Amino acid sequence: MTDVSQENGPYFGAFGGRFIPEALIPALDEIEETWRKSQVDPEFTDELLTLQRDYIGRPSLLTEAKRFAKHCGGARVFLKREDLNHTGSHKINNALAQALLAKRMGKTRLIAETGAGQHGVATATAAALLDMECEVYMGEEDTQRQALNVARMRLLGSKVNAVTNGTRTLKDAMNEAMRDWVANVDATHYVIGTVAGPHPFPAMVRSFQNVIGVEARQQVIDAAGRLPDAVCACVGGGSNAMGIFAAFLADTDVRIFGFEAGGEGIDSGRHAARFSGGRPGVLHGSATYILQDADGQTRGSHSVSAGLDYPSVGPEHSHLHDTERVTYEPVVDAEAMEAMQLLSRTEGIIPAIESAHALAGAMRVGRELGPEAVLLVNLSGRGDKDMTTAAKWFDYFDEGAVQV
Amino acid sequence: MSLTGPRTATTLDAVAEAGRKAALIGYLPVGFPTVPGSIEAMVELVRSGVDIVEVGLPYSDPGMDGPVIQRAAEQALDGGVRTKDVFSAVAAIAEAGGTAVVMSYWNLVLQYGVDAFARDLDAAGGGGIITPDLIPDEAAGWLNAAEAYDLDRIFLAAPSSTPERIARIVESSRGFVYAASTMGVTGVRSEVDNHARDLVSRLKEAGAPRACVGLGVSNREQAAEVAEYADGVIVGSALVRALESDGVPGVAALAAELAEGCA
Numbered sequence: 001m002t003d004v005s006q007e008n009g010p011y012f013g014a015f016g017g018r019f020i021p022e023a024l025i026p027a028l029d030e031i032e033e034t035w036r037k038s039q040v041d042p043e044f045t046d047e048l049l050t051l052q053r054d055y056i057g058r059p060s061l062l063t064e065a066k067r068f069a070k071h072c073g074g075a076r077v078f079l080k081r082e083d084l085n086h087t088g089s090h091k092i093n094n095a096l097a098q099a100l101l102a103k104r105m106g107k108t109r110l111i112a113e114t115g116a117g118q119h120g121v122a123t124a125t126a127a128a129l130l131d132m133e134c135e136v137y138m139g140e141e142d143t144q145r146q147a148l149n150v151a152r153m154r155l156l157g158s159k160v161n162a163v164t165n166g167t168r169t170l171k172d173a174m175n176e177a178m179r180d181w182v183a184n185v186d187a188t189h190y191v192i193g194t195v196a197g198p199h200p201f202p203a204m205v206r207s208f209q210n211v212i213g214v215e216a217r218q219q220v221i222d223a224a225g226r227l228p229d230a231v232c233a234c235v236g237g238g239s240n241a242m243g244i245f246a247a248f249l250a251d252t253d254v255r256i257f258g259f260e261a262g263g264e265g266i267d268s269g270r271h272a273a274r275f276s277g278g279r280p281g282v283l284h285g286s287a288t289y290i291l292q293d294a295d296g297q298t299r300g301s302h303s304v305s306a307g308l309d310y311p312s313v314g315p316e317h318s319h320l321h322d323t324e325r326v327t328y329e330p331v332v333d334a335e336a337m338e339a340m341q342l343l344s345r346t347e348g349i350i351p352a353i354e355s356a357h358a359l360a361g362a363m364r365v366g367r368e369l370g371p372e373a374v375l376l377v378n379l380s381g382r383g384d385k386d387m388t389t390a391a392k393w394f395d396y397f398d399e400g401a402v403q404v
Numbered sequence: 405m406s407l408t409g410p411r412t413a414t415t416l417d418a419v420a421e422a423g424r425k426a427a428l429i430g431y432l433p434v435g436f437p438t439v440p441g442s443i444e445a446m447v448e449l450v451r452s453g454v455d456i457v458e459v460g461l462p463y464s465d466p467g468m469d470g471p472v473i474q475r476a477a478e479q480a481l482d483g484g485v486r487t488k489d490v491f492s493a494v495a496a497i498a499e500a501g502g503t504a505v506v507m508s509y510w511n512l513v514l515q516y517g518v519d520a521f522a523r524d525l526d527a528a529g530g531g532g533i534i535t536p537d538l539i540p541d542e543a544a545g546w547l548n549a550a551e552a553y554d555l556d557r558i559f560l561a562a563p564s565s566t567p568e569r570i571a572r573i574v575e576s577s578r579g580f581v582y583a584a585s586t587m588g589v590t591g592v593r594s595e596v597d598n599h600a601r602d603l604v605s606r607l608k609e610a611g612a613p614r615a616c617v618g619l620g621v622s623n624r625e626q627a628a629e630v631a632e633y634a635d636g637v638i639v640g641s642a643l644v645r646a647l648e649s650d651g652v653p654g655v656a657a658l659a660a661e662l663a664e665g666c667a
Contacts (some may be wrong), residue, residue: 017542019510021468023538023562023587025569165474171465178467181587185564282511282537284463294516295487298464 013322015315018198020285024178027185033131035107039207043099044104048097055129056086056093058211062219065308065377068359072366076372080216080244083351083378089381090212090240091122095191096206099126102189109133109188113177115170115236116141116307116354117149118381119193124158126191134158137177139169142306167300170236170310173285194237195314196283198387202242202314209243216376217247219377224374230255230365233378235328236272236308238317240380250327258317259361261303262330272301273330274313275321281355288315302388304333305353307381335360337393340383352381353389409529412556412579415455415503416614416635426631427664428453429616430509430659432647433460433495433639434555435485436476441498445647445655450502451664452656456636458534459493461508468509468527468536470591472641476648487516491528498529505556505579507534513546522549522559532556532579540576545574561607561615563599570610571585580614581607591641593620601633627665637666 010016022259038044053056061081065237069077080394082090095112102110110127113133114120120136127134136153140162143150148218153160166172174197181190195202197208213231220228233241235258248254263271271277274289281290283298291299291311303309320326340356343349362377369375383390391397410627419427430449445456462477462485469477479535490506497504506525513521513533526534532555538546540559550557556579561570564587573581585600586593601619607615616636621627623642639662646654 018539019537019542020539021537021562021584022539022560022569022573023564023584025562026564026566165478166464175465175467179470179589182468185587272472284467285537290511292511292515295483296511334604 007316009203011071012316012319014280015318016199016202018285019282019287020198021182023182024185028198030105031101034101035200035204036398038101038104044100047301048100051096052211056096057084060084061367062216062223064223065343065347068109068343070307070362071342072375073369074371075333075366075369076377077362077366077375077377077378078220078223078228079349079379080212082212082240082378083349083355083382087118087125088384089118089122089124089352090118090209090243091136091141092125092204093211093217093243094193094208094239095119095122095126098189098191099123099130099252102132102183105189107187107189109135109184110191111135111137111177111180112191112193113137113173114193115173115309116305116352117142117146117153117385118307120160121149121152121156121263123191124153127158128156135180136160137163137173137180139173140164140168141168142170145389146385147304161166164366169301170306171298171312178308194239194311195242195316196284196286196288197226202286202316205239206242206246206316208365209239212240212243212248212378213245213247216244220374220376226374227251227254228376229373230257230370231376232257232259232358232362232365234259234308234354234380236261236310236354240378242314242316245273245326256326257327257361257365258328259331259357260328261305261308261357262332264304265332270302271330272303272309274329275310276330280318283312286315288318288338289313296335304337305357305381307352307354308357329361331357331360337390340390341394349379350383351379352383353386405451408526409498409531410503411531412456412503412505413614416580422563424667426634427455427472427616427636428627428644428663428666429458429636429638430454430465431458431460431638433462433473433476433480434489435462435480435483436647437479438483439485439489439492443493445645445652446493446497447500448652448656449659450497450500452659453472454502454659456505457497457502458507458638458640459490459497459504459529461487461506461512463509463512466509468589470589470641472644473590476644487512491524494528494530496524498501504530505532505534505558506529506530507536510535510538518545519552522553522555524553526553532558534558536560540572543576550578551648560584561603563587563603570606574607574610574612577612580616581612582638583607583615583617583634585617588619590619592622592645600630604633624665625662626659627662631666637662
């Protein structure tokens, strides 16, 4: 097997590349060059390290979830606490690093797409910190189900545009951000929030999220005295997953699991499970697995989680899927919501609904591997933003109660 | 019936030989407002003086298009347009004596099968494909298929393209190079960017035999201005808007006006 952890694009096996208008190629080349130079420039790496420590709060904790573990076949379960990062998810790792790169390139304006709003909030935060202009594109449906994050972005000084075309979710927000970028590329950097998009974004974003796995690998060894048997993460675009997977790809005894949004079930057609219900194609700049009809028109995705509600997936995941290094399975809405409630009640930790997909998957994996197993789960974000969805799902709001 | 339709070089060179300043290239998406309605409008383009018809294939995620073409694509898809409909449109244009090329986002060609698409396009009498999100670097499969079926491969060049990229685009293209006049998406603009003139001369210096300019042209004056330096003037959103508001007669009237600008 090739050492997949060394692959830096533009291709990951048959996937990746640059399927993008010519007008953006020079900008992508500039990003790639700036990124590569920055990786070996102590001025950049020191600044990022300092921000990770003093601003994001890294390293993030590793928490053993002993009561939750009883529901995972008795295996030992360790949670990588990206939910404790400033702004509440792993997204800040990438947004802050890209904002620093944008500064180096002399850009004054950041744009971003966002689904659940976590990446939008992270980018808005980086823009505020680094004194840059910021504009975020968000599908109209998502602005409604994640209204709190819209308010956070606006409070941080960003403009939020509700995207009303197409399916009014993450994929359409990404289309709109691309249109903005091509028209304003001189002064604007597009902070893609996941390991998708044209090269170098998949490899670059992975490199900025890699810190999750590097920390977690050592933390698990310190806590359990050995490597985990399995690593679990949810996969929307797949940046939290690549972030924790990358450090373990060469550890061939470590099984790696990615959990996609199964929505209302694969058979229902209402899901976001690209590996169970999609096939290879090209979308948003890279060749990868996508949900599409017979002609190649993108099919609408569905998930209770806005952050996983995306018909495409990062190209490196497609490669890891086809080479069978990583096992991808769907987790349906109901399983994820049950896991969200379970972690809240057993550990006092409210996970994001996205991360709850990884927890539900870990429950399956733990039951399969048994009590001797050690599991590492990426808790990619916290669930504060999801209270309206959860309250409606579990019927927690008192009848007639109105938040004032 | 299988016929080999005219390739764009033949058409563009005939325009030049006839002493006209530039060819007029008109875009309409198949399936808007309906499949038969779009084909009727495309045939009308040929009759109204359009030299090359760019048959657009509606796509769910048209990242290069502005609001007018996005809206038309959504309506066409809601109406059930399929990839194969593009070949009916191409055949109708060829039969009316026009030159037809397809403009498509890459995934639709990829899913149809690159070779099968080239085969069926050639059989329908089409001249080639304009690929807005396929750069030569990623186009090995398409270049082979285009070679096999003798089809034009029309890549885009942008004001931001470096000399190295211009060289690669020119070398990989056949028929003409599509010069994107401005940094941005399709749509009507009050003035066509000065970048266009510069880009065309850079393409010519790099050896491009023909360069046509698109993005932003909507009226006779703009067409005339671009016709001064380009081999072809490409008009899209303005024609779609005319079809949307005034139907086939509206398209015919605008096409005739634009053709005067290119004369």
